[in-house]
Amino acid sequence: MARYSVFALARNALSHHQDWQRAWASPEPKAEYDVIVIGGGGHGLATAYYLAKNHGVRKVAVLEKGWLGGGNTGRNTTIIRSNYLRDPSAKIYELARGLYETLSQEFNFNIMFSPRGVLMLAQTEHEKRAYERTAHANRAQGIETEMVDPARCAEIVPILNIDGPRYPVLGGLWQARAGTARHDAVAWGYARGASEMGVDIIQNCEVTGIDRDADGVTGVRTTRGAIRTKKLCIVVAGHSGVLAEMAGFRLPVESVALQALVSEPIKPVIDCVVMANTVHGYLSQSDKGELVIGGGADGFNNYTQRGSFQHVEETVRALVETFPVISRLRMLRQWGGIVDMTGDRSPIIGPTPVPGIWINCGWGTGGFKAIPGSGWATASMLANGADPIAGPFGMERFREGRMIDESVAAAVAH
Amino acid sequence: MLLLTCPHCGVSAEETEFHPGGEAHLKRFGPGASDDAFAGYMFERANPRGVHFERWRHVFGCGKWFHLARCTASLEVFGAYPADVTAPPEEILAKIRARRPGWEPAPAAKPAAKPEGDA
Numbered sequence: 001m002a003r004y005s006v007f008a009l010a011r012n013a014l015s016h017h018q019d020w021q022r023a024w025a026s027p028e029p030k031a032e033y034d035v036i037v038i039g040g041g042g043h044g045l046a047t048a049y050y051l052a053k054n055h056g057v058r059k060v061a062v063l064e065k066g067w068l069g070g071g072n073t074g075r076n077t078t079i080i081r082s083n084y085l086r087d088p089s090a091k092i093y094e095l096a097r098g099l100y101e102t103l104s105q106e107f108n109f110n111i112m113f114s115p116r117g118v119l120m121l122a123q124t125e126h127e128k129r130a131y132e133r134t135a136h137a138n139r140a141q142g143i144e145t146e147m148v149d150p151a152r153c154a155e156i157v158p159i160l161n162i163d164g165p166r167y168p169v170l171g172g173l174w175q176a177r178a179g180t181a182r183h184d185a186v187a188w189g190y191a192r193g194a195s196e197m198g199v200d201i202i203q204n205c206e207v208t209g210i211d212r213d214a215d216g217v218t219g220v221r222t223t224r225g226a227i228r229t230k231k232l233c234i235v236v237a238g239h240s241g242v243l244a245e246m247a248g249f250r251l252p253v254e255s256v257a258l259q260a261l262v263s264e265p266i267k268p269v270i271d272c273v274v275m276a277n278t279v280h281g282y283l284s285q286s287d288k289g290e291l292v293i294g295g296g297a298d299g300f301n302n303y304t305q306r307g308s309f310q311h312v313e314e315t316v317r318a319l320v321e322t323f324p325v326i327s328r329l330r331m332l333r334q335w336g337g338i339v340d341m342t343g344d345r346s347p348i349i350g351p352t353p354v355p356g357i358w359i360n361c362g363w364g365t366g367g368f369k370a371i372p373g374s375g376w377a378t379a380s381m382l383a384n385g386a387d388p389i390a391g392p393f394g395m396e397r398f399r400e401g402r403m404i405d406e407s408v409a410a411a412v413a414h
Numbered sequence: 415m416l417l418l419t420c421p422h423c424g425v426s427a428e429e430t431e432f433h434p435g436g437e438a439h440l441k442r443f444g445p446g447a448s449d450d451a452f453a454g455y456m457f458e459r460a461n462p463r464g465v466h467f468e469r470w471r472h473v474f475g476c477g478k479w480f481h482l483a484r485c486t487a488s489l490e491v492f493g494a495y496p497a498d499v500t501a502p503p504e505e506i507l508a509k510i511r512a513r514r515p516g517w518e519p520a521p522a523a524k525p526a527a528k529p530e531g532d533a
């Protein structure tokens with residue numbers, strides 16, 4: 001595959017940009033693979049990429065029913081941070097954040113990682129204590145975060161109203177190395193990298209059935225024919241329940257809608273990400289100038305990628321108190337994604353009751369930030385049968401009472 | 415926005431007057447049940463794309479719990495029924511079959527070991 005560079009740009013300008021190669025190959029499915037990954041979102045693509053790159057496993061296919069990143073990976077508000085509470089979370093999210101820093105160079109493809117800093121506002125006494133605890137935990141984990149006072153919050157975010165009537169700002173948890181990246185580009189970068197190493201990226205290929213015999217999985221049935229494999233990894237986020245049903249087991253996961261919206265573009269007003277979790281709203285500004293706004297999740301099981309009026313109203317109402325300058329902005333677009341929620345708000349990475357079938361799901365409202373770390377750990381688990389970073393996230397933790405409770409640090413309203 | 419009718423007080427209202435309470439008809443197995451049965455009750459969910467039986471509460475109304483049959487893929491509501499039943503009534507099943515020809519309820523999740531009693 002041709003490399004992207006300033007010279008390539010100049011050369012292609014001469015041919016009016018008509019001759020750019022495709023960014024990744026689009027092969028027909030083969031009859032059999034060593035590993036099949038279901039789901040062409042960030043986590044599935046990163047898993048395939050690291051299988052090839054770190055473990056030399058290249059007879060791999062990623063099967064995607066629609067287009068790459070068409071699920072939550074292309075629908076999220078792109079916040080990347082690693083200031084979670086528990087040690088297993090710290091390991092996987094910080095691994096991911098660190099990998100994000102150099103992905104553009106590694107891919108030779110700009111994922112626009114922007115470590116602009118994330119400020120999580122404490123707007124109740126309880127929240128302030130919870131963040132103080134997180135800051136201490138992060139220090140012990142070697143993750144750079146700090147608790148800042150209201151005056152410093154106002155310095156970092158000048159448009160912040162720190163003495164709102166209902167929810168005054170009492171402090172904030174600041175992670176300066178956190179930030180955002182371009183979501184589609186992360187999926188495309190991994191696809192391009194994986195494809196270059198021989199992984200088959202197959203779009204418009206929906207898995208409709210899973211075949212198994214007494215010893216375990218034998219293959220999948222898809223809208224593009226049957227494909228054999230002895231190792232299958234399900235990475236389909238909101239559709240995990242559907243795939244689990246095909247394979248014949250249940251998961252501790254429920255699918256609900258989470259939505260986001262963007263405003264009309266305006267001049268730069270905010271150069272970091274702010275999360276106001278008590279009021280269920282968070283905010284950043286895109287390079288185009290739009291304010292990117294995320295809110296709370298619906299409470300009921302839902303597979304329609306829509307969202308609901310009352311949540312838009314709730315989110316915007318709350319943000320207007322904390323950011324009065326946005327009160328007269330018009331909102332341009334709104335969309336939803338189906339997020340896979342677990343009871344402890346931590347993901348599931350591990351084996352399933354069916355031999356040969358592995359799963360990576362349960363990232364819920366916050367898995368974009370984890371893509372590189374999750375793919376890294378999942379690939380190692382698939383190649384070696386176990387991985388120290390993925391280990392604690394097996395679904396047996398529920399029955400064993402070993403929850404990795406991140407319901408505070410996961411941050412979005414549930 | 416869902417529009418729901420409470421089967422207790424008969425009030426029809428927008429979703430915001432109600433609160434969702436998760437999958438319905440989960441069976442809790444009593445002392446002596448296997449770990450599998452209890453884990454199934456506590457954590458594992460059907461989470462289907464399609465017909466879903468669920469619990470709701472009329473929080474900003476009469477306050478009572480009830481059951482709802484709803485499609486998670488289209489948000490169509492098939493009907494509400496009282497909270498004190500352990501399976502959807504025949505008339506609700508008939509309504510669903512009329513709208514989803516060929517649909518049949520999934521067999522109730524079975525515990526891995528024989529339960530000794532119910533609680």
Ligand SMILES: Cc1cc2nc3c(=O)[nH]c(=O)nc-3n(C[C@H](O)[C@H](O)[C@H](O)COP(=O)(O)OP(=O)(O)OC[C@H]3O[C@@H](n4cnc5c(N)ncnc54)[C@H](O)[C@@H]3O)c2cc1C
Nearest residue numbers: 039041042043065071072073076077079207337367368369
């Ligand atoms: C509105 C919103 C805002 C969010 N904000 C953030 C944020 O700021 N920061 C953050 O870290 N996270 C955020 N998230 C969460 C994040 O988007 C997800 O956790 C993450 O993208 C999940 O990636 P994935 O690869 O697991 O799933 P997806 O990207 O959803 O990929 C799964 C893929 O599987 C495919 N698939 C499903 N069924 C089949 C089948 N039968 N056969 C083949 N393919 C199938 C789907 O088409 C899909 O492309 C947000 C999510 C939403 C919805």
Ligand SMILES: [Zn+2]
Nearest residue numbers: 420423472476
């Ligand atoms: Zn009522």
